[in-house]
Amino acid sequence: MEFLVASAIGVLTASGLYLVLRLRTFPVIMGTSLLTYAVNVFLFASGRLTVGAPPILTDAERYTDPLPQALVLTAIVISFGMTAVVVMIALGAYLGDDDDHVDDAAEGEDAR
Amino acid sequence: MSLFLIVALPFLGAMLPGLMNSAGRQACAGVTFTVTLLALIGLLTNLPAVLAGEIVTARVSWMPGLGLDVTFWLDGLGFFFAALILGIGLLIIAYARHYLAREDHMGEFFTYLLLFQGAMVGIVLSDNVLLLLIFWELTSLSSFLLIGYWKHLPEGRQGARMALAVTGMGGLAMIGGMLILGQIAGSYDLSVILENRDAIQASPLYHPALVLILLGCFTKSAQFPFHFWLPHAMAAPTPVSAYLHSATMVKAGIFLLARLWPVLSGTPEWFVLVTGAGLITMVLGATIALFKHDLKALLAFSTVSHLGLITMLLGTGTAFGAMAAVFHILNHATFKAALFMSAGIIDHGVHTRDIRRLGGLRRLMPVTFVIATLAALSMAGIPFLNGFLSKEMMLEEAAHTTLFDLPWLVPALAVLGSLFSAAYCFRFVGHVFFGPVRDDYPGHPHDPGPGLWGPPALLVVLVVLIGVMPFLAEPFVKLVTAAVLGPAAEVPEAHLAIWHGVTPALYMSIVAVGGGFLAFAAHGPAQRLWDRTPRPEAKTLFDGVIAGIVGLARRTVAPLHDGAFSRYAAIFAVTVVAVGAHAGLTGASAAPSRAMQTPGVVQVAGWAMLVAAAGALVFLHRNRLLSLILIGIVGLMVTAGFVLFSAPDLAMTQLTVEVVTIILLLLALNFLPNRTPIESSAFRRARDGIIAVAGGLATMALSWHYLLRDTVAPSISEFHLANSYKGGGGTNVVNVILVDFRGFDTYGEIIVLSIAALLIFALTESLLAGPVRARLLNRLPDQPRAGGTHPMLMVIVTRVIMPVVMLVGFFVFLRGHNEPGGGFIAGLIVSIGFVMQYMASGFAWTSARLKYPYHGVIGAGVLTAGLTGIGSWFFGAPFLTSAFTYVRIPPFDEFELATAALFDLGVFLAVVGAVMLSLESFSRLARRQHGPEDDYPMGIDPSRDDLPRTTEIGA
Known part of the structure; x- marks a missing residue:
């Protein structure tokens, strides 16, 4: 199972990175979303993987590490805020300029 | 008078002349004079103690962990300088009152002067060197304002800039030197440093410290080769020159040389x-x-x-x-x-x-x-x-x-x-x-x-x-x-004494005065010779150096920072991977200590879906709607993973955030092109692919590595698990961490979220106020619109379901402290309920039923959370200390009342407000696009006699 999670993090990172390197705003936003998943899962996994031991106090003997969960929970919500702001900025640029390139037009080879 | 007050008086007083400018010149000068006089009198009240050889001190611990305390001390040297600064300051103020012309802004001048005076007094009275450095920098800044007071004169501006560049640079060196001294002495208190002469002079770091501190002192006191700024600073009004040159600024460097004389000389x-x-x-x-x-x-x-x-x-x-x-x-x-x-x-x-x-x-x-x-x-x-x-x-x-x-x-x-x-x-x-x-x-x-x-x-x-x-x-x-x-x-x-007898000094003095008179007599020819001699002009050299540095910076930065985001991202990714790979390949690591867990078929299937969706996204991302669906799959699989690995709170949060994110992206996609065109060359795509795969492999290796090993140091989670119920009164440890143990973090996070929402609102406002508005109004749909934009079935279902959603939200909120749930999740659920109304019944219908603006909801949330935190002050506890008790009201079961729930309510409100304000802002853009026909809550309404319409392309 550890391998599955590690490879999932890797795939999410790789796809996210590739999309972040694209030239239009929308794929870049998709890419940052994928990277957000990757980072959240990465942080979550730093509490190690435990099946069937949620950190809800009962008579159980063991619980999974609650701290990464608390950190990731707020990270998920904040990432929504971040995505929304970036989308708004991208939208504003596109509506104002009719251009959804992420790179400055000053750049040589890739700009229109 | 307390030393704190003596230092604070000029700073506090600095506000007065600026505010009183309209009260007239006399009032401005008068209040400045009074403030300075008060500080001087306060200083003089300490004179008997200083004369008796005592050292007057005042201390408040500020950040003891960093060695940063607000400590002042007053000995003979400090007294001497403070008296010079305040005494000559008084004369300067009286003089400036009559010197400045009618058109000069008197209040501004005296405000700067007092700021400067306060900074100087701070330097000479500081015991803590870090505090001294702050005042040191303040003198650079406030003297900049004073020297450039006549803003209309280019010499004034250039002189001020040069003074700031030179003394500011020296100040940086000084910071380094002082930190080294503090390190050697083991304390940042001057009084301690001064007693460590032997340790400091024996230290191998003595030389760097000496050079750095001398750089600071020499730049401030205009010593060769940094003497050139002082003559240019005379572009200031004459009272300022008199002050800077006699009792202050340039004497600050001398003061520090004298102050550190016992340890450095x-x-x-x-x-x-x-x-x-x-x-x-x-x-x-x-x-x-x-x-x-x-x-x-x-x-x-x-x-x-x-x-x-x-x-x-x-x-x-x-x-x-x-x-x-x-x-x-x-x-x-x-x-x-x-x-x-x-x-x-x-x-x-x-x-x-x-x-x-x-x-x-x-x-x-x-x-x-x-x-x-x-x-x-x-x-x-x-x-x-x-x-x-x-x-x-x-x-x-x-x-x-x-x-x-x-x-x-x-x-x-x-x-x-x-x-x-x-x-x-x-x-x-x-x-x-x-x-x-x-x-x-x-x-x-x-x-x-x-x-x-x-x-x-x-x-x-x-x-x-x-x-x-x-x-x-x-x-x-x-x-x-x-x-x-x-x-x-x-x-x-x-x-x-005047007469010391016939000493070498007397002869030297006679030679100097006599020779001086001869030189004065020969001034005419000497001046002509001087004028003919070519000399390096300090200002030209200085400007050249500055221009060189600027050019160098520009040449270095331009290739790296050329406005291409994808290039920064690529450089960043490659750097991180390279550094990480270096650490991973050269560092030592323990042997695996955790056993691998075997996955079942379902787990493998989930993994396969996630990997397939993420991989497909790379190849199919040009179809933007499709990519939204794919990213939804990824989100769902991540949610399932949270469920599997014992994180119910995370799963609920991820699921609800997923919904609002997709709605948000759909709203945005409404305006953006549907497809991403192919622009990158094949080479470039291959290059990006290699970077991406390298990054993926690196993170995979890292997570794989630590998943198989236990933590190096014991986690602090044990504390949270042990104290969650005892101290926080809740059995859901994650929620207790959020609202109690780390409540201050959460408080900061809801504020960040709120700011993000307000930012989106502000951006929308400015977009709609500009030319974009006209473009939106004239925009034609690029695809045929479905008839009946508000389908009756959906309208009815969402309205029926709304109370249920509210109830679920309420339930999730209440159980949060003990079972999975809480303010974040409840807020998201309720937001989804609202969003459904917008989607089904339209913007106008929903807005008309909205009683409170979302800004208000955000504000209420942050305020509730903040006031809950402040409430604990009234019980003598630190910010956000929580309390709880159990009550029983028949016929209900015993239940818990906790202040943490009140805090969680703040979180809930802030989340609802922030999510709704963001989505509403996006919808407002869309609303401009359509005509008023959408304002009807249902596309087909039996009570209306008009027929359902279909919007044609170009209609």
């Missing part, structure tokens, strides 16, 4: 650097001063020269040298302030400061003549004036100082410096006041009112008084000298 390095720089500065400054035609420029270079003299004295490292330095600081402050003020009076009356256009003023301005002449002769070192006494002590010290094994070098240079010094003083008096009365003055030379000549006259009285009766100043000078020397040396026996 006495080594050969100190001797060579400080004495050498001082000597060069002294001779160079005096020479240039002789050939300046501008009165203020002459005085500025004379300041440079005299500062060199003081530095040289401190550099010798003997107790006698230190005493002479202290005495000269006092004397220089008196006569130099008087001289600058006289120059201002001349400028005021004659409307020129050019010596070549002056002359014969002794008949026209007799009062000014007396004041300026006495002060200038004191500077020249004529007996019965205070300058003579300290200059003789300097020559005496120089006669016994040997540099580079050349016994004649220091005395010769000292005499040369004094000679030129006498010469420019004679020129100041001779060419301005003597000679025939001219008939071509630009103005009408006349003595001003007592408001202008009073302050310098007072100083000249001191000049004469100390000059004739030096024994009056002797106890004080010795007290200050004792404070400078500290435990390092004994106060010398020598007395301050």
